[in-house]
Amino acid sequence: MSVNIKKIGIITSGGDAPGMNAAIRSVVRSCAFHNIDCIGIYRGYEGMIEGDFKKLSARSVNNIINKGGTFLKSARSEEFRTKEGRQKAYAQITKENIDALVLIGGDGTFTGGMLFNEEFNFPIIGIPGTIDNDIFGTNYTIGYDTALNTIVEVIDKIRDTASSHKRLFFIEVMGRDAGHIALNVGVGAGAEEILIPEEDLGLERLLESLRRSKKSGKSSSIVVVAEGDKIGKNVFELRDYVEEHLPEYEVRVSVLGHLQRGGSPSCFDRVLASRMGVKAVESLLDGKTNFMVGSINNKMVLTLLKEAVKTHSKINKELLRVSDIMGT
Ligand code: F6P
Numbered sequence: 001m002s003v004n005i006k007k008i009g010i011i012t013s014g015g016d017a018p019g020m021n022a023a024i025r026s027v028v029r030s031c032a033f034h035n036i037d038c039i040g041i042y043r044g045y046e047g048m049i050e051g052d053f054k055k056l057s058a059r060s061v062n063n064i065i066n067k068g069g070t071f072l073k074s075a076r077s078e079e080f081r082t083k084e085g086r087q088k089a090y091a092q093i094t095k096e097n098i099d100a101l102v103l104i105g106g107d108g109t110f111t112g113g114m115l116f117n118e119e120f121n122f123p124i125i126g127i128p129g130t131i132d133n134d135i136f137g138t139n140y141t142i143g144y145d146t147a148l149n150t151i152v153e154v155i156d157k158i159r160d161t162a163s164s165h166k167r168l169f170f171i172e173v174m175g176r177d178a179g180h181i182a183l184n185v186g187v188g189a190g191a192e193e194i195l196i197p198e199e200d201l202g203l204e205r206l207l208e209s210l211r212r213s214k215k216s217g218k219s220s221s222i223v224v225v226a227e228g229d230k231i232g233k234n235v236f237e238l239r240d241y242v243e244e245h246l247p248e249y250e251v252r253v254s255v256l257g258h259l260q261r262g263g264s265p266s267c268f269d270r271v272l273a274s275r276m277g278v279k280a281v282e283s284l285l286d287g288k289t290n291f292m293v294g295s296i297n298n299k300m301v302l303t304l305l306k307e308a309v310k311t312h313s314k315i316n317k318e319l320l321r322v323s324d325i326m327g328t
Helices: 020-033 044-050 083-095 107-120 144-164 180-188 203-215 235-245 257-261 267-285 305-310 317-326
Strands: 007-012 037-041 053-056 100-105 124-128 167-173 193-195 221-226 250-255 291-296 299-304
Touching: 007 020, 007 044, 020 037, 020 100, 020 267, 037 044, 044 083, 083 107, 100 107, 100 267, 107 124, 107 305, 124 267, 124 305, 144 167, 144 180, 144 221, 144 257, 144 267, 167 180, 167 235, 180 193, 180 221, 180 317, 193 203, 203 221, 203 235, 221 235, 235 250, 267 291, 267 299, 291 305, 299 305
Parallel strands: 007 037, 007 100, 100 124, 124 291, 167 221, 167 250, 193 221
Antiparallel strands: 037 053, 291 299
C-alpha cells in the first residue's frame, strides 16, 4: 500500500555514532530518488520543538559518508519528555508540512518517537544508531563496528606499555548497561579477563583468574571492564582491590571515554547505514509506521518499535565461551 507522503523529516538523537552521517545521506538520497522532499531537523527533539529545520537535497549530503558524528547534531531534550513539548514539536512539524519522520538513534530516541506517534498518529520509522549494539531487532546497530575497531586499536597500544612494564591494566569501555562492546573487544584484543553486566564474574573468580595468568607465565594482563559491569567496584576500586590482594601486580587504569564514539565510520557501518536509510524511506512510502529497520542475517527487516525498546539484544553465549577458552 503506498501512501501520500510528500515530505520526510530526519532527526538524529541520543549519543552520536560513526555512520549516522551515512544514514542521513541515504535517507536524503532515497527521498530524492522517489521525488519527495527531505527536511533535516537539527539538534534532535530540541531542534524539532524550536523548528530548527533545513531542506536537504541530494547534493546537501555530498562528502559526508566518511565523516563521524552527525551533521544534524544531537541533543537530549527534557522538554520533549513533556506533552507540551511534544505539542510544540508537532506544531512545528505540521507548519513545515512534514508527513513522516525517520528517527536515527537508540532506545531513548525511539521511546520519544513512539509517544509522538501515539499522541499525533504521526508516521515514524527508526534506524538503530548507537555504538552500544544493545537494541533488539538487529544484529548490528550503526556505529558498533567502527567503535569495536577503534577500541581494539587503542587496547593494542595499551598492551605495548603493559608488556613493557609487566603491568595489569583495567580498561573501561562504553556500552551503557550492555556488554557487547566489552566482550567483542576483549576477545579481539586478547584480554585476559572481560567483565560484563550480563555475567557476574565475582571478585574472587577475578583474583583466581589473575593468579592463574601469573602462574602460567603471563607477565602483563589486560582486563576489559564494561562501564555497566556489576562486580560492585569501579575500575579505580578494582585497581586498589587487586593491589591489596595480589601485591605481585603493578596495576594501572585506562577509561577510554568518548574517543570510542569518534572517527570515520568503517566500510561495514557505511554500507549498513546506506541499506537502512533506503529501507526506512521505502517502508514509510509503503505505509509502514512504528517499526525499526534492522539487519538480521544480513537481511533488512522491520521490528515493531515497542518490541525493539522493550528488551536488550542478548549477549552472544558462544562468544562468551570462546573468551573463557582464550583465557587458558
Ligand atoms: O549510548 C552511547 C553511549 O556512548 C554509551 O555507551 C555511554 O554510556 C553514553 O552514550 C554516554 O553518554 P554521554 O554522551 O551523554 O556522556
